[in-house]
Amino acid sequence: MNLLSVKNLSVMYDNLLAAENISFDVAEGDYICIVGENGSGKSTVLKGILGLVPLKSGTVEYIYPVSKTDIGYLPQQTSLQKDFPASVYEVVLSGCLNADKTKWFYNKNDKQTALKNMEKLEILELKNKSYRDLSGGQQQRVLLARALCSAKKLIMLDEPVTGLDPMVSDKMYQIISEINKKTGISVVMVSHDVESAVKYADKILHLDTKMQFFGTTSDYLSSDIGRGFVGGRI
Amino acid sequence: MFIEFLSYPFVQRAILVGSLVAVCAALLGVSLVLKRYSMIGDGLSHVGFAAMSIGVAFNKAPLFVAIPVVIIAAFLLLRLSENGKIKGDAAIAMISSSSIAVAMIVVSLQGGMNTDIYDFMFGSILAVNKSEVIAAIVMAAVIIPLYIICYNKIFSITFDEAFSKATGIKTNFYNTLLALLTAVTVVVGMRLIGTLLISSLIIFPCLTAMRVFKSYKKVVICSAILAILGVVIGISASCVLSIPAGSSIVVTNLLMFIIFTIIGKIK
Known part of the structure; x- marks a missing residue:
């Protein structure tokens, strides 16, 4: 198909x-x-x-x-993100946002999806770390976990x-x-x-x-x- | 002595209005700073200054002339930096200096500086009138709830616009909203602390919070608290030491920035 x-x-x-x-x-x-x-x-x-x-x-x-909201995307990193104050969890969770135009807040499902994808990529222990303090490989995994949250x-x-x-x-x-x-x-x-x-x-x-x-x-x-x-x- | 000052209605009004404007500026400022649009507040305030001077010259209510003009300028600035023909910082510098030039021509044709023009430049937070109090309350009542509702989308777009757009978030809509709200905040805010100082309300709280806090949510909450502290301490200091209120607020923000930088280094 x-x-x-x-x-x-x-x-x-x-x-x-x-x-x-x-x-x-x-x-x-x-x-x-x-x-x-x-x-x-x-x-x-x-x-x-x-x-x-x-x-x-x-x-x-x-x-x-x-539809467009079933896809995930891992862009090339931008220079803006190098100094961005955001926790790993915040970044991954933001992948769950796109599914519904009128969705403003995360529900239980979203949080579980985010945690599940973090576990899959072995970054669960980095959950509360700041994105800017991670190594390049860890950052890519965070962005991949975010992409998986939106990818169906x-x-x-x-x-x-x-x-x-x-x-x-x-x-x-x-x-x-x-x-x-x-x-x-x-x-x-x-x-x-x-x-x-x-x-x-x-x-x-x-x-x-x-x-x-x-x-x-x-x-x-x-x-x-x-x-x-x-x-x-x- | 400080408590005595606090009992004056004009000081209470100044603290109320100042805090509302400062919180709005700080919330929007987090996105602007992180998206490298810090200078937009500065550019817009200069456009606002020109619009207000022209408003005074033609005896129109300056606020109602300035708001639409600044909104248009905000759109132009965002479009210019998106198209990439002229780099964002150069575009802002160009618009800023042209606006000041136009404003000064209008002022001189009007017969030179007067107290109105002086107030536009340096603010007059201790002399806010009733309509300005209402303007600030209405503005905060719109911006703060709107920001909370859109918080997650604003985070996503600020962190990674390409990802947000690719996965179906209407990034243009939110960027436009951000520009619109910034324009309104700048115009209302410049009346209080002045054209030359308003951009500090936008950039300082976020930069200060970022020294210590490492998650987006904490940075946003801390910025809002710092914004209020800056106004309260700044106005109090201005009453006690008899120094200009607008400058006093900015210097308070600078001191908080230095303290947070030191805390961040020690941590």
Whole structure:
């Protein structure tokens, strides 16, 4: 069953065409990695799908019964957050807010969801710590826990391991893979780390402004473009 | 001597009105400071100063001229910094200085400085009249409950606008609301402590609270309490030491900031 259908998407970024004519579907349980060189429009496509940058043309359609409020998002961290006074619990809980426009306060369910996701990501003991005092890896887990609170069907991640050391990155990939396998939540991840992408993802979307490849990982590895892009690195 | 001062109705009025405005400014200030919009209060107060001077020149009630003008300026400032064509801080500096220039031209055509203009610059909290008391009460009665209702959404948008927007929160609506409420607070507040000092009511409480507290909720609550303390101590000191009330409130805020910084370092 498809959750999301992207058709002929083109996005402008700073007066340049950053992504042109991108089409793909996200099905239930998919783990899709968007790969490509720097400046190939990976993040821009994700932002276009999420409605953070205006589309030049094309459509993004959530397929009923999926809606925009069923998705979770792990953005790249902003410089504002480095000095932000917020407890881990406050940040994670804020992921529960989007489900209902008229919802102003958290109910018991929300609090349980937040605690459950913190437990899943092994950050429960950090609950009352300040977000700004955490390490980079811990911060990413907090943001992932928040994303899981809002994700019912689909989670979108923008370079989730940027700035993390290799051990912590591996752990992060394992957590994401586990979420995908165990809970069936579909994953769409932008990554510059193509080795891990082909290791964990079952589908690859390769961009270079235009769409170069979309299909299963094994097809990608036997395609010319896949061999060329991955080959030089492994 | 202090208790004696407190029995004067004008001191009571000043403390009431000052506290209401200061709490509103401090609550909105938490978001503005954390979103790096601290200078917006400063920019808006200068626009308000220009609007009030023009209002006085044409014998209109200055408050009613200033509020719509400042609201429009608030929208413009937010739009400018969002589009990124001109950086936010540069846009604010541009609007601030232009406003002061326009205001001074109007003032000089009017025959130079008078007490009204002086009050707009430095405030006159000890001389608030009945309509200003009512304006402050109505403003606080709208802003404080609205802030409490929207508290969780404001937190989410302040912490991470991209996440909020991507997952379906109407971020534009809340940003607009924030700009609108800030504009009203600035105009009502500048009448009290002055154009040159109003932005301190917005930024000081949050910055001070952040030195010691590490969760958002504690920072918000502490900011509101510090805002009231700043007004009460500031006005008392101004009566006892015969110094200008507006400046006294700002210096009180500065001292509290220094004390909290030291506590934060020791902790």
